[in-house]
Amino acid sequence: MSNQVLKDKVLNILSNHKTGILSSVENNKPHSRYMTFYNQDLTLYTPTKKDTEKIEEIEKNPFVSVLLGYEEKGLSDAYVEILGSTSINDSQALKDQFWEESFKKWFDGPNDPNYILLKIQPETVRILNLNGEPPQELELKNL
Numbered sequence: 001m002s003n004q005v006l007k008d009k010v011l012n013i014l015s016n017h018k019t020g021i022l023s024s025v026e027n028n029k030p031h032s033r034y035m036t037f038y039n040q041d042l043t044l045y046t047p048t049k050k051d052t053e054k055i056e057e058i059e060k061n062p063f064v065s066v067l068l069g070y071e072e073k074g075l076s077d078a079y080v081e082i083l084g085s086t087s088i089n090d091s092q093a094l095k096d097q098f099w100e101e102s103f104k105k106w107f108d109g110p111n112d113p114n115y116i117l118l119k120i121q122p123e124t125v126r127i128l129n130l131n132g133e134p135p136q137e138l139e140l141k142n143l
Contacts, residue, residue: 003139007042010127010138013069013080014039020068022046022118024057024086030065031057037068037120038098042140044082044120045089045098049106051114055088062086064120070129078131083124089117 014037023032033054035046044066048054058064062085069079092110094117099110107115125138 001136006127006136006138009078009130010042010080010125011039013078013127014042014044017068017071020066022054023065023067024054025061025063026053026057036100037066042082042122042125042138044084044122045094045117046120047095047098047103047115047117049114050088050116054118058086058088058118066120078127078129081124081126081128081135082120082122084120084122087119087121089119091117 018036018038019034020037021032022035022037023030025031031054035048038045064084064086066082066084067079068082070077095110095115098117103115109115122140125140126135127138128135130136
């Protein structure tokens, strides 16, 4: 499968699945939680509060794993695994772009100083469970 076809499949999964699992490292062990993800050409953004433990974890170790896709019974659902490094982004333009009214449970609005985004820059992108084929890795340097 060509790298472009593989990228298209990955982007399709990312565009159809906003809820996934973010795993960071806490005390040298994985720490996972469900998050909402937004994709901009394989770079992911996820909203969070400044004062959460995940921020402390990422400041100590910026490497994370994200799983997106895989719903229903999971028997034939392709999903994406992204390994990458994370940084904090508090760009007001991006916060406005990704703001959703459902965030009002946690934030006063898109200008809330506690509302930030985690930016996940992929280093490895794999698609798994694709029609029974072995996992396939997207070559990022050729994109």
